[in-house]
Amino acid sequence: MQGSSELRAKLATACRLLYMEGLMDHAGLAGARIPETGNLLLNPREMRGTPGRHPGIMAGDDLVVVDPDGRKVEGRNNPPSETPIFTGVFRARPDVMAVFHLHLPTATLFSVVGKPILPIGVMGSPFGGAVPVCPDGTLIQRPEQGDGVARSLGKSLAVILQGHGAVIVGASVEEAFIASVLLEDNAVRQYRAAMIGTPQGMAREELDRAREQVWNPKVIAKMWTYYLLKGQSAGVVPAAARKTNPRRKAAKPQRKR
C-alpha cells in the first residue's frame, strides 16, 4: 500500500479532528503528497455520507491514492470529484505536502460580500496581509480549474474559493490542519469585531514579527498536540497508549546462578 501507515494515520486523524471542530462534514477534503512516489493520498468520495461512513470515523486504509494527474492508483474507494484542487495545487507548489479543502462557514462569508479577511490578531498573522480569493465560484472538477485555484493561491497559505470554501496548504499535515483552524478562527473574530466597530488588520512590521512568533514548528506542534488530546478526550480519535515510566519498565538484572 502506498503512503506510510504513519502518514495515513495522521491524515485520517486530521479528518476526525476537523470533523470534531465542525470544519469537515459531508463536504470537505484532505490530501497529502506521498514522498516516496509523488502520488497523492486523498479522502475518498465514499467517506462523506454513505451508510455507516463519514469523516469522523476516517481510518488510514479508507484513503485513496491517485497519481499527480488525478488517476486512481490504489484503494477500495474512489477519488473525490474535486480532485483537480489537489492535482493543481500540489503541481504548482513543490513546498506543499498537505492540502485541505473545507467549506469554512465564516471565512467563506467574506468572499460573498467582497471583504478581505485581515490578520486581526497574532493567530491570524500566518496568512499575511489579506487572504486571496479565487473568483471561480463553481465546484472545481476540471484540471484547468485546479490550475486556476493554484494561481489564485500563489505563495499563500490559504485561498478562499468565491462563495464556496477555502483551500489551505502546509508543509505537513499538522501545519495544514492548524492553518485551517486558525483561518476560520480569525474570520470568526473579524466577523464579531465588525459587529462592534471596524476591524483593523495588523500593520506590516508587527505582522511579520507575530508571524515569526507563532508560525514555526514548535508552536504548530504544540497546537496539534492540543487538538489531538482534545480529540482523545472526546473519543473522536483513539486514546493513545499510556506512557509507562521507563525506569519502572526496565527489567531487573537477572542474577546468575
Ligand SMILES: [Zn+2]
Ligand atoms: Zn467544495
